[in-house]
Amino acid sequence: MSIEMSESENIVFLRDKHIKYIDSLDKKQEDYEYWLSEHLRLNGVYWGLTALCLLNAKDTFKKEDVIEFVISCWDERSGGFAPFPGHDGHMLSTLSAIQILATYDALDSMNARDIREKCVAFIKGNQMKDGSFQGDRFGEVDTRFVYNAISSLSILGELTPEIVDPAVEYILRCYNFDGGFGLCPGAESHAAQAFTCLGTLAIVNKLGKLSDSQMEELGWWLCERQLPEGGLNGRPSKLPDVCYSWWVLSSLSIIDKLSWIDYNKLRAFILQSQDEKKGGISDRPENEVDVYHTVFGIAGLSLMGFENLDPIDPAYCMPVSVTSKFKKYPYDK
Amino acid sequence: MHGIKRRQWTEELLKQKKLQDQKKISEYRDLTKTVLDKKRKEIYTLETFDLTTQVLKINPEFNSVWNYRRDIINSLRDGLAIESWEDELNFTMAQMKVFPKVYWIWNHRVWILNNYPNSPLKIWQRELVIASKVLEMDARNYHAWHYRRIIVNEIEKISGKSMDKSELEYTTLNINQNISNFSSWHQRAKLLPRMFSTDEVMDKKKFINDEVSYITNAMFTDAEDQSVWLYIKWFIKNEIVSKTLSGDEYQKMLKDLKNNILAINEDEVEFSGVQNNWCLKILIVIEDIETSLGITNTSNKTEYIEQLIEADPLRKNRYMHLLNKH
Ligand SMILES: [Zn+2]
Numbered sequence: 001m002s003i004e005m006s007e008s009e010n011i012v013f014l015r016d017k018h019i020k021y022i023d024s025l026d027k028k029q030e031d032y033e034y035w036l037s038e039h040l041r042l043n044g045v046y047w048g049l050t051a052l053c054l055l056n057a058k059d060t061f062k063k064e065d066v067i068e069f070v071i072s073c074w075d076e077r078s079g080g081f082a083p084f085p086g087h088d089g090h091m092l093s094t095l096s097a098i099q100i101l102a103t104y105d106a107l108d109s110m111n112a113r114d115i116r117e118k119c120v121a122f123i124k125g126n127q128m129k130d131g132s133f134q135g136d137r138f139g140e141v142d143t144r145f146v147y148n149a150i151s152s153l154s155i156l157g158e159l160t161p162e163i164v165d166p167a168v169e170y171i172l173r174c175y176n177f178d179g180g181f182g183l184c185p186g187a188e189s190h191a192a193q194a195f196t197c198l199g200t201l202a203i204v205n206k207l208g209k210l211s212d213s214q215m216e217e218l219g220w221w222l223c224e225r226q227l228p229e230g231g232l233n234g235r236p237s238k239l240p241d242v243c244y245s246w247w248v249l250s251s252l253s254i255i256d257k258l259s260w261i262d263y264n265k266l267r268a269f270i271l272q273s274q275d276e277k278k279g280g281i282s283d284r285p286e287n288e289v290d291v292y293h294t295v296f297g298i299a300g301l302s303l304m305g306f307e308n309l310d311p312i313d314p315a316y317c318m319p320v321s322v323t324s325k326f327k328k329y330p331y332d333k
Numbered sequence: 334m335h336g337i338k339r340r341q342w343t344e345e346l347l348k349q350k351k352l353q354d355q356k357k358i359s360e361y362r363d364l365t366k367t368v369l370d371k372k373r374k375e376i377y378t379l380e381t382f383d384l385t386t387q388v389l390k391i392n393p394e395f396n397s398v399w400n401y402r403r404d405i406i407n408s409l410r411d412g413l414a415i416e417s418w419e420d421e422l423n424f425t426m427a428q429m430k431v432f433p434k435v436y437w438i439w440n441h442r443v444w445i446l447n448n449y450p451n452s453p454l455k456i457w458q459r460e461l462v463i464a465s466k467v468l469e470m471d472a473r474n475y476h477a478w479h480y481r482r483i484i485v486n487e488i489e490k491i492s493g494k495s496m497d498k499s500e501l502e503y504t505t506l507n508i509n510q511n512i513s514n515f516s517s518w519h520q521r522a523k524l525l526p527r528m529f530s531t532d533e534v535m536d537k538k539k540f541i542n543d544e545v546s547y548i549t550n551a552m553f554t555d556a557e558d559q560s561v562w563l564y565i566k567w568f569i570k571n572e573i574v575s576k577t578l579s580g581d582e583y584q585k586m587l588k589d590l591k592n593n594i595l596a597i598n599e600d601e602v603e604f605s606g607v608q609n610n611w612c613l614k615i616l617i618v619i620e621d622i623e624t625s626l627g628i629t630n631t632s633n634k635t636e637y638i639e640q641l642i643e644a645d646p647l648r649k650n651r652y653m654h655l656l657n658k659h
Contacts, residue, residue, distance in 0.1 A: 287338060
């Protein structure tokens with residue numbers, strides 16, 4: 001036990017390499033994979049930028065270029081943001097766009113061409129009768145999209161009880177007997193859904209809708225995600241994965257039970273998943289790194305207070321320095 | 334990216350990859366540019382439909398191209414024969430086999446089924462067989478389970494008949510093959526309360542007693558896996574049990590279960606020298622129920638919690654919290 005512990009304490013967090021890795025991502029136009037991942041570009045920029053903020057290296061990206069790119073992703077036809085120019089607007093990329101602009105304190109760039117107004121209409125227009133949200137006009141429903149909508153509208157200060165109340169009711173219907181949340185009512189609990197559901201409730205100040213015993217069950221289910229090797233899984237009997245460092249930890253943090261898992265063991269698992277040569281973090285040790293696991297690994301470390309990282313807001317998955325300026329719902333009259 | 338082994342690139346390998354990528358990139362970019370241009374111009378023809386096939390075969394994650402494809406199908410709908418809809422189902426099936434975890438493919442298949450001319454019962458029933466096949470390959474596939482529930486829901490809606498019984502049998506079949514298939518235990522916990530509330534269970538008491546034997550058996554078969562324990566934790570607290578059994582029967586059920594768990598734990602201590610964490614965790618739950626029922630025989634809760642602090646240090650702080658609350 002003590003040998004293992006001191007070994008893991010010796011692993012170094014490769015701060016500078018991670019910054020270099022994130023910076024290199026947009027310079028990979030010679031890689032086929034770069035072009036195959038256009039549909040995730042805006043999300044990728046958000047992940048990269050958020051990681052850089054936590055690493056205290058926000059200036060690595062050129063602010064003006066990023067803002068210009070975000071605005072070029074706006075899809076006039078739907079009113080939402082697409083992940084890449086010429087693609088269709090979707091709830092997932094719309095949240096990424098708004099998060100990036102908010103991080104740069106540049107939401108006013110949405111004032112041009114009525115982008116802001118049309119974007120809000122796009123988001124609100126995707127709410128279904130039962131309070132859920134579809135991802136776009138083709139009707140896929142998932143609590144991920146409820147979270148996208150509520151977080152986006154919150155950042156823009158556009159929440160209303162007409163939107164919030166049915167969304168909250170829907171989220172509560174996704175709570176399961178085992179203490180987790182599913183992607184829709186009836187679906188199996190999944191750690192990523194715990195984040196989208198608890199994040200939604202936290203943003204609209206409705207965590208009180210969960211009873212004390214539901215909170216206890218939630219905390220229990222979440223802390224059972226930690227495996228002996230230190231990493232966290234997303235469901236029972238699944239392998240550990242660095243991205244769950246975020247989905248599980250942020251959820252635990254939202255319900256104020258962060259300490260129910262072992263920090264040192266999780267830290268070791270995340271650090272073992274670093275690529276020592278080129279930087280970046282992978283889903284588990286020895287696998288290929290990507291920006292998604294890089295940001296969620298770093299965000300997890302930040303929540304646990306390791307590596308002198310900038311603090312992250314567990315509900316918004318953005319730097320606290322940014323979210324502390326958001327108008328909190330319910331708004332003062 | 335998930336589950337992709339990290340590769341060490343030598344200079345030589347990198348050079349080769351770059352060369353190969355160059356050609357692929359220019360072909361792919363030409364193709365996507367053409368498709369997105371025609372999409373912007375709203376050209377909905379069989380020719381543009383084929384172009385979307387080309388893109389999606391290379392990149393099934395390209396959501397906007399799936400959207401374009403649906404717009405084309407909508408626009409050509411009146412002239413489409415049934416074979417075209419069948420072709421589309423075949424296309425998504427082929428894609429699914431290669432990429433079983435891409436949300437957009439599952440999503441597109443649901444859209445096709447919903448938009449299939451008259452969306453008849455028989456295509457949904459056929460789809461249920463397909464969903465079972467997919468789950469045979471990966472019994473925990475989250476997408477496939479979600480998909481299965483959508484299909485069952487639709488069949489019930491069209492036929493007006495509940496499928497709870499056959500779906501319950503399906504979970505039994507799965508669990509008998511692999512006790513740690515938590516997706517099936519989850520489904521079971523969703524089905525039982527509904528079956529009890531709609532009077533689909535003839536002899537409720539017998540049903541509960543059978544279920545108790547079933548989980549007791551499962552517990553003895555694999556006491557290491559948390560799936561069955563999570564189910565037991567739900568089951569013993571649920572109204573379908575506490576209201577179906579009389580007060581005495583309920584207490585006896587809890588007591589028997591407790592003795593069985595203690596036996597499993599003792600076996601384990603004898604065999605490996607350590608306690609079974611889940612035995613201890615569920616013993617605490619049972620004692621909590623007993624306390625709430627006013628049964629005040631000797632409580633071992635504190636002892637169990639203290640043992641867990643030693644035996645399950647990852648979650649030490651949760652146990653400390655339980656101890657303080659107690
Ligand atoms: Zn992951």
